[in-house]
Amino acid sequence: MSEVNKSLVAFLTFLAAILLMFTLQSEYFLTVSNFLQAFKHLSITAIAALGLCFVVAVGKADMSFHFFSCFAAMAMSYFISIGYGPVFSVLASLLLIASLGLLNGILVGRFGLPDMVTTIGTGTAVFGLAYLFSGGRYIYRNFIDSGIMQLNDGKLFGTIPIPVVVMVALYFLSWLLLHKSKYGRNFYAVGNKPLAARFSGIKVARYLAIAFVISALFASIANMVQVSAQGKGEIRAGVTLLMPAWAAVFVGISIFKKPTVYGTFIGAFMISIMQNGFTLLSVPFYYMDFVVALSLIGSIILANFDVITTWINKKRRG
């Protein structure tokens, strides 16, 4: 059995155990309506994680996408409050946030600034800017009447929630891009060895920039869904995306040994199902954070399992 298969089996066993536990504890857990609800919730984490997956694939870290998503959601709410329609508001905000993502990409890719610190910096700055739309207050005006709430409440063919449709569409496109197209190769080459990628004729800075733009865009889409579910423009809504998104990407890496679209989805699914189950069991939210964070750390350990085993062996040998 290959390494990947082993991790996959270990992971599926773990997931089955979680599902079984929740099913035994809550009779509501294994119902269609709960699963539709859970998938809606999943889509938010999953979309944000998918964007981050691109940045991790090019070997960088993005610590700004959750802050950026706050800016995008506030920009959207602002456009709606001053009378624009939902479609224009969403697209205009995405355009704004894409240019900010490009800024990240240029700073890290073109000027070679350190990714972590730079994105913490740009993220915090953009989060500060997001306060300009309303001074930090909720934006209610026009929100409920504008039709933006369809982004969360709407259903395709009367059954599939729009957030799930958006998630499936983005995952399909990303899968094509990262795993089926020639461009996907370049993302991985850049992330693996930027120097070798450059000498292979790949425009490294360009791929870094694209990854940061995608990360900012996808997190913003996730947060727009989240905000439209809440029925008001709230500035802090996106802040909570950071940890689950990182956790999802790393759970994926721990199974498939590299950041992948399908791995990220499985990671997001696991985290989301845990959050859903704990909510049904009325476990306080801070326990939830605790468990999700633990699974992040656990998966990082798993992802580096080879490194850790050699380290332990070395210790033993003295």
Place this chain on the structure above:
Amino acid sequence: MQHLSLKMSNITKKFPGVLALDNADFELAKGEVHALLGINGAGKSTLIKVLAGINSIDSGQIWVDGVETVIDGTRRSKELGIATVYQAPEMIPSFSGYENVFLGVESSKRGLFPFINRKALRKKANEVLEEFPIDIDLDKPISDLAPIEREGVAILRALVLENISILILDEPTSILSHREAETLFEMIAAMKGRGVSIIYITHNLEEVFIVSDRFTVFRNGRNVGTYESDRSNYSHNDVAELMLGDKMTSIYPDKSETIGDPLFSIRELSHGTDFQNVSIKFHEREIVGVFGLVGSGIDELCKTMFGDLRPDAGQITVKGKDVALKSCADAINEGIFLVPGDRHAEGYISDESVAFNVTLSKLPGISKFGFVNRKTEKNATLKLIDKLKIAPGDPYGNISKLSGGNQQKAVMAKGFYTESDIYIFQEPTVGVDVGAKALIYRAIRDLSETCATMVISSDCEEVYGIADRIVVIFEGKVVLNAKTSEVSLDDALVHGLAGGHDNV
């Protein structure tokens, strides 16, 4: 050879699917320098790891200083006075030379308060250092030291062990320039004077005769013979034959007799203090060899010709057309390809397949509407695997698991797949065994039939052996540009070492 420092007999070590050592014998006399030769996979590394206590043996006996012993761990190996200096010694760059020398000692101390007598160690390090031909400033951080000085620190670290009796040097010259290698040889002589027995692993046949008293050749996990290192009895080809096991003529292909059309030229190319006013013309059917020491500017010259550095002045001309290269991507578009010297950092993408790597520089070749066609990819890769005899020949095998020579061939295959007109091979055979070397030289020669090819290397013999025209660069300037047939190897070397002045 009265007293044996080490005797290994009937050593067998199996790994899953591989018999790494097959009833191997090895003897090391007290105070000798013993070269250990063999192509990759011959069993030398396993033998070293057995001595270092990293690999345990399945069967066989080991005597150290005449006493039969079992080496069941790195600690035991240290107690026996065996020390190894690996190819890339583990050191902490920000620590000073002294601190790095002491690292090994500190980590071997046990107990609640592992105090060490730094003063005594310092004295000992200085004592040993005095016998060395170079003066290393051990108060400087490692990152400020030259490669040879780092090697020296690594050797000092082994020597301050109280009871050092056997020192293993694993390809010590692979990161050194020629002049530095000579310093190393003097260091080895100094150590020999202290009664240390040395096992010296190398790919370089010439070094065997310079540095060792005897040499042993390993092939397929067995000792195929131990010989006196006497140049008058054995030629390079004899030794290479022993390593490969079958008759081998010269590893270099025949020289070209005719020269074709001009394809590529650089005129008065300069880049800062790295190199100035370099002009070279490249033709079909002519391999141009550029020789220069590490630091002579040849690395920067390669990178400028490949668009990675911008020249301050000068002109690059491809097939009669002046080009301004802004990136490596530009260079590839113009039909120039560089097979870089540091294949681990610059050559291949690790933990991806051979096919992924081979096709990376021309992805449109395997894709339709932007999507990769696995079948086209596989066929294209198989063709090049076959052409360059990459082993194992699985296009979807992990490139990181290949041997150095096969990785290098895969990087070359990546270049071949672009079907460029101009190929630059930088240090094409570093860390590659003799068998793969011959194949690589053959492939370069075949390529030169239709392309302009350049081999740029700090190994003078290699440049001289493969090239039809030799260009020597010394301190950033061309000091020799002649047909290989019109100059001697010595002459070329002297130019590279001292710019042609014979005060070397």
